[in-house]
Amino acid sequence: MVLNELTWQADRPVSMESWIDQADYLSFNVSYQLLAGVLPTQQKYLSVGLSSVKRKKGSYLVPTLKSIFSQSSPEEHSFMVVVVLLADFDVSWRVDTVKEIKSAFASELEKGHLLVIHVPQDWYPPITGLKRNFNDAPERVTFRSKQNLDYSFLIHYCAGLGRYYLQLEDDVFSAKNFLTTIKKRVEEQEGKKFTWATLEFSALGYIGKLYKSAHLPLLARFLFIFYQEMPCDWLMTHFREVMTQKETILFKPSLFQHMGTFSSFQGTYNKLKDKDFEEDVYTNPSAEVYSDMSTYQKHFPKLAWDAGEGFFWGRTPEKGNCLTVVFTEPTVVTGIFVETGSGGKDILESGEVEMGHNVVATDKEKSCTEFESVGTFENGKFKMQEMDKKYSSASSCLKIKVTATQKDWLIITKIRITTKLTVPHQ
Structure with missing residues (x-):
């Protein structure tokens, strides 16, 4: 049975921002097949690119796409286009994957x-019998070289699809709301002053790297020219x-x-995680x-x-002790997350969060004259969302207040708030 795959040739949008495209300098011969989707008629703020191949164990493409779209607002959707290159030469896998998408x-x-696009194998230069830089195994050289291509x-x-x-x-x-954070x-x-x-929005590999679209024609050729020399993140x-x-x-x-959990290279186990990732982006x-608590060593409140x-x-917190955040500008807070303790120790056993107004300053510090409690800690944590529905006015302070003396010291791991988001102009 012959599988029918959509094979019409896809026009590549050209923005003319790069000198390379303005007069077709450094001609780059490649033809694309558009397997699914409708080419946008206008340039977006952001294009998001990911390449996918058939894996020996598991598939994460659909969950990845679901995360991209579900973590973005409908407005943010309109400012970006996601491009998936199905880069495997197995036509059966491509057909099944397109159906799933x-x-x-x-x-x-x-x-x-x-x-969803594809580049036929005919457009690829040799990917076997290449130089074995770094004494990599031939299979590894083939994998990383094709990935560069x-x-x-x-x-x-x-x-030409996006400004970035x-x-x-x-x-x-x-x-x-990663797009709004990137825009900021x-x-x-x-x-x-410097260009x-x-x-980089992730420390891992080739994840979360942002470029100006004007540089992409250069980057594409750079990866192509040196495709067999080293891995893509090094390039x-x-x-x-x-x-x-x-x-x-x-x-x-x-x-x-x-x-x-499993790499796209031979299905090997991959446990890489970014320790600085936070799923909810805070502003x-x-x-x-x-x-007013004594600070241990250099673990200052601002951290x-x-x-x-x-x-x-902080050392030996007593009832009435507090940590106070004073905003530079009054802010409408929509959500708060506070985490205390480390490994189950030094948590805030009894405490509350208060929002304040009317900043006053002394010689040593600032605070607010009026505070209102918005909730209490449970198991060392505090989380509240959609606060603006109840507290719609701008606040100037956030206070974490100890409501009972405790024997253990206190670690406040993170204080994160969300504020009113502004969606980027295209």
């Missing part, structure tokens, strides 16, 4: 939010340096987490943080507020 993402395909073709196709391009893999979880980070970087080539680092960005720009918390604003691995560690 069509069943799960009919709406996204119809609206132009999701495209897959990414090269994918990136080349996406060059996000590289993912086919086995990741996405953080909530891009605006911060564009406001600085950037790569922004990515060299590309960043060639584009005169010397240092890594990595944002925390990470927006993407590796979900796969902690600029603030000052104070506490619980800032993203990263730091935490506040």
Whole structure:
């Protein structure tokens, strides 16, 4: 039985932002098949690219796509297009995968939010009998070299689809509202004097790497030219340096987490996890943080507020002690998450969270004159969402208050809040 696969040739959108595309310099010969989806008529803010091949154990492509779309708002959907390159040469697998994607993402395909493409094997240069750099096994060299070519073709196709391009893999979880967070980070970087080539939203491999679309024609050719030399994440680092960005720009918390248990290379076990990933993206604003508890060593109060691995560690908390966050600007808080303790020890045994108004300052610190309790801790944690439905006015302070003296010290691991999100302009 001959399997029927959609084989019409896909036009590649060209934005003309890159000098390479303006006059077809450095011609790049490749032809695409559009297997599913409708090509957007206008350039989006963000194109998201991922390549997928048949795995010996498990498949994470559909869960990855579900995470991308479910963690984004309907408005955010309209500002991005996700492109999946089915890069396996097994036609039966491609047909089955397209059917599965069509069943799960009919709406996204119809609206132009999701495209599924393929590049026939004829367009690939040799992927066997290559140089064995780093003394890698021939099978490993073939795998990573083909992966470089897959990414090269994918990136080349996406060059005109969005103003920015996000590289993912086919086995990741996405953080909530990742697009809006990326937009915020891009605006911060564009406001600085130095130029950037790569922004990183995960420390792992080739996950969560953001590029300007104007650079994609160069990146696609870079990966193609050096495809057999080294793995893609190494080439990515060299590309960043060639584009005169010397240092890594990595944002925390990470927006993407590796979900796969088995690698796409020979089904080997893969336990990589990003320790800085937080599924719910929090929007902690600029603030000052104070506490009347004695700080142990250098575990200052501000560390619980800032993203990263730091935490506040206070000695012998007594009833009435508190940690107070004073916002630089009044903020409408929509959600709060506070986590205390480490390994079941030094948790806040009895406490509450209060929101405050009217900032006052003394010689040593700031606080608010009016506070209102919004809830109590349970098992060392506090979580509240949709706060703005009950507390709609802007707050100036957030206070964590100890309501009973305890013998153990207190670790406040993280204080995270969500605020009103603004969706990016296209």
